[in-house]
Amino acid sequence: MKVLLTGSTGYIGRRLKQKLLQDENIILRLLVRNKKSITPNLKRSVEICEGNSFDVESLKKALEGVEIAFYLIHSLNRSDYKNLDKISAQNFLDAAIYCGVKRIIYLGGLGIKNKHTSQHLLSRIETGEILSSSDKIQTIWIRAGVIIGSGSASFEIIRNLTEKLPVMTTPKWVNTKTQPIAVFDVLTYLYSSIYIEKKENIIIDVGSEQLTYKEMMLQTATALGLKRYIIPLPFLSITLSSYWLNLFTPVSYGVAKALIEGLKSEATIQNDNAKIYFPNIKPTSYIDSVKKAVDEIRNNQVVSRWSDRFGSVWDKDYTEEIAHAIFVDRRVEDISNFSHEKVYKSFISIGGEFGWFDYDFLWKTRGVIDKMIGGVGLKRGRRDQLNLRIGDSLDFWKVIDVQENKRLLLLAQMKLPGNAWLEFKIDGDKLIQSAYFYPKGLLGRLYWYILVPVHYFVFTNMIKSIIKKSKTLT
Incomplete structure (x- = not known):
């Protein structure tokens, strides 16, 4: 079957691309802003379409003859990303229907709409709603919480804070619950979604055990063989916390702010569809996910990083x-x-x-x-x-x-x-x-x-x- 992968130069996209190339039943096509982003060796193994989700004609060309399309697009690095994400999703949906695509597979975030929902998560939810809004095409919406893997933004923050600060003063939201998931488990869910036999739209929440962010940092310390102390302080605002992360971790202020805003609301599994549709996938425990991520870093085997995405570099x-x-x-x-x-x-x-x-x-x-x-x-x-x-x-x-x-x-x-x-x-x-x-x-x-x-x-x-x-x- 012919499969289109968007976001192939991003953190998840690079890794998913490798997994899809291992399937001999798949003819893989990539939609990229610029063909220069594809290495010469890879060009011999995939079909390449140059364009983006705001250019309808390039979308139609990329989706022509495609059965399954992965939607891994977002505009977080732009100030007006919420509006751009809506336009992008609607363009993609319309083009996919026009081209007769059978299924869209979308990776979003865990969480529900309420007064505490961050703008970033709200945008992810709205994107999923748009992609799932038509009965003319099936959308499988995978929702994941904090992704743990070498090079992921969340893991880079947790690891850097844990390694550098024996005593951490943190915002009160450090006690918010979430369900982290290993990046290789996310990839397994995404890849397996190709072969689901159901034809209706499905939302599938994925994750391992429920943990607070405080528990995640303490377990990370254990995995690294360190002893750490965490003191939550009620007066640390989003802005102060974002500057703190900006100074002590590799992420930029904008990324830090988006992630911290997400700490205000719980991001936990709301359905059992992962067990129903993927009974053979057993999510890796948090501490084992951390150990694997650290091993990849130490052995120089990092496939992708949160900062891989090009954003406006190709503009x-x-x-x-x-x-x-x-x-x-x-x-x-x-x-x-x-x-x-x-x-x-x-x-x-x-x-x-x-x-x-x-x-x-x-x-x-x-x-x-x-x-x-x-x-x-x-x-x-x-x-x-x-x-x-x-x-x-x-x-x-x-x-x-x-x-x-x-x-x-x-x-x-x-x-x-x-x-x-x-x-x-x-x-x-x-x-x-x-x-x-x-x-x-x-x-x-x-x-x-x-x-x-x-x-x-x-x-x-x-x-x-x-x-x-x-x-x-x-």
Whole structure:
């Protein structure tokens, strides 16, 4: 059968894509904003349609001949995401009906509508309601709570707080109940939904044992072999708590705020449909989910991360913007006596745990400043310390192009009065390192000129250190 997967570059989408490719009965088609986000090897295994859920014609093309469509789309990174999510869901539903799709499978969140429901969860619920609103097509609506897996936003928050803070002061909502679920269990439910024989719309709530967020953090400490103390405080507001998470965890302020708002209402299972339709799936316990996630991190086996999603990264043609960058800091070194392959390996391993060479403290200082003003900071690190793919986060950069043994192009995602890129390119026997900056107004120009002395030392050291490090690689 032909299956369409949306959101294939996101946290769940990347993992589900791998699972679907293992099924020989499935012809997999991906709907992506930009074909560049698909690796060359994968392009040989899937059909690719370029477009998005706001372009009706591209939706119809993507859904033509499809029997099952996975809807893993949301617009959380946009300020008007609630309205955009409604438009997106309705467009998708209409196009699916027009193309004769038999089934939509949607992943939403646990929870019910009440006065405490967060705007983010409310949007997820409304999306499910729209997708389930027609009797002309079946929608299977999987509802999951906190997803526990290497790279998930919720797990990154819980793990970072538990590892860094022996004593935690938390909001009163830390006592809210939820039912967490392992990411590999979520994938099993989604994949198994393809083969459900029922034809009517179904809502399936999934999760493991009921736990409060406090209990989850204490169990995480146990899994990590740590002793932790948690003190709930009634006066910690959503805003204060969001800044707290922004400073001590890898997530941005916006993501932290959306997650904390969700703590106000319980997210527990409301039906037994998971047991009815999937009696052979036994959800993994919370503590075992944590142990598996930690093992994946330690063994460098993280398939996807919460920060993988591109969002507006593909909304612009950066090739033209870079070409017209007003400020460029370029360094060139002769690498005729060095292995080009090792030089490439050296510059794609930059950042994360390996840091930024001799001036790493300056990068860390910039990361702290970025966090304090609501940016992403350096704490995102890397998914994989030795390999990069388009869409990966690298500290406060995003990988927008990587060509083996040739090029790495990074887009700055820190708070800046302008747009910035960092490029490493092997051209013949030359290693060319370029920092591009397109300023916004007078402030952007002042920003660049103030940092010129810093750039001199940092970028000169960087290119020389990359070459030096290449000599130590095997």
